[in-house]
Amino acid sequence: GKDHAAKAALFGIQQGSLDKEIRAASAEALIEIGFDGYAIGGLAVGEGQEAMFDVLDYAPGQLPADKPRYLMGVGKPDDLVGAVERGVDMFDCVLPSRSGRNGQAFTTRGALNIRNAKFAEDLAPLDEDCSCSVCTNHSRAYLHHLIRAKEILGAMLMTEHNIAYYQTLMAGMRGAIVEGSFADFAKNFRTAYLNP
Numbered sequence: 508g509k510d511h512a513a514k515a516a517l518f519g520i521q522q523g524s525l526d527k528e529i530r531a532a533s534a535e536a537l538i539e540i541g542f543d544g545y546a547i548g549g550l551a552v553g554e555g556q557e558a559m560f561d562v563l564d565y566a567p568g569q570l571p572a573d574k575p576r577y578l579m580g581v582g583k584p585d586d587l588v589g590a591v592e593r594g595v596d597m598f599d600c601v602l603p604s605r606s607g608r609n610g611q612a613f614t615t616r617g618a619l620n621i622r623n624a625k626f627a628e629d630l631a632p633l634d635e636d637c638s639c640s641v642c643t644n645h646s647r648a649y650l651h652h653l654i655r656a657k658e659i660l661g662a663m664l665m666t667e668h669n670i671a672y673y674q675t676l677m678a679g680m681r682g683a684i685v686e687g688s689f690a691d692f693a694k695n696f697r698t699a700y701l702n703p
């Protein structure tokens with residue numbers, strides 16, 4: 508409805524697992540009610556990226572293009588790029604913070620685990636292409652030490668970088684869409700991220 512739009516946005520959640528017809532029926536019923544935005548539910552529950560992308564090849568198209576389409580609980584950086592490519596506008600996910608706490612950093616050249624012994628004396632930043640305060644001020648070696656020593660500051664700094672990385676990735680995708688260069692953006696992202 509429209510009455511609550513000033514204070515909050517109410518989203519309807521499309522269900523239907525991996526079934527195109529059930530998702531179509533679900534979308535139709537939601538559209539009849541009318542929402543501020545539409546979520547794509549029932550994915551990112553263990554089906555794998557290929558099966559998820561198969562659904563995303565049609566699910567966003569079953570929902571109104573003039574309302575935000577939100578993919579729930581996704582995901583890894585390459586999941587986000589592939590989902591935006593297929594028409595998704597919004598995400599939520601614990602991954603940047605949960606992975607950060609566990610020592611995993613997302614970088615332009617793929618994910619890395621800072622606990623790995625090879626980072627013990629590595630004075631480079633987590634991500635050379637990242638301008639966040641963690642990458643500006645701290646080395647991989649320091650973060651390796653903090654995480655290994657179970658210092659809470661390690662979890663905080665790793666999380667801060669990961670959130671900055673995700674924000675930069677999403678801003679990059681928005682900019683590329685505005686410029687009409689999303690295909691190039693996605694290609695360059697995959698070249699660097701998946702084949703570092």
Ligand SMILES: [Zn+2]
Pocket residue numbers: 633634637638639640641642643668669671672
């Ligand atoms: Zn950073």
